[in-house]
Amino acid sequence: MSQAQPESLLKSVPGKKPDVRALVAKVFERHGIALKEDDPAFALVTLNELILRKLMGELLKDVDQHMTARLAEFEQTMQRVEAHASKVLAQQVRESAGGLRGTLQEEISGARLDVQRMIGEIRDQYRVGTLARWSVVTAVAALVVFGCGFWVGKF
Numbered sequence: 001m002s003q004a005q006p007e008s009l010l011k012s013v014p015g016k017k018p019d020v021r022a023l024v025a026k027v028f029e030r031h032g033i034a035l036k037e038d039d040p041a042f043a044l045v046t047l048n049e050l051i052l053r054k055l056m057g058e059l060l061k062d063v064d065q066h067m068t069a070r071l072a073e074f075e076q077t078m079q080r081v082e083a084h085a086s087k088v089l090a091q092q093v094r095e096s097a098g099g100l101r102g103t104l105q106e107e108i109s110g111a112r113l114d115v116q117r118m119i120g121e122i123r124d125q126y127r128v129g130t131l132a133r134w135s136v137v138t139a140v141a142a143l144v145v146f147g148c149g150f151w152v153g154k155f
Helices: 004-011 018-031 040-154
Strands: none
Touching: none
């Protein structure tokens, strides 16, 4: 027999009886001991299998409880981490907003000064323009009066 065949013969499917003849042949092949299909050794094997199944069930139950507890702890830890991260993020946003507010106030103050300076320059230019206009109007009026006086003096 090849190595793959005995292994497949010994595999047990739950709810299905193992092939006792194949087991007897394997024991004889390996150990040279001839067993019968009703040999008490098979009862020991069955008893061992039942004990192993029971122990595996208990072990799996313990592992399941342990994993459930660890998952609950993990979820609690994640909630604490999320809460802490939220607080840190909120604080950073407040600090950033405060810095941004200060920067904006500085920019607004600078813009206000620039606007006031520009208004002063416009006012000065308007005064110069107004003064020039009135000077021209006054000069024209003086010429008209002088011309009228000259004209009246001629008659």
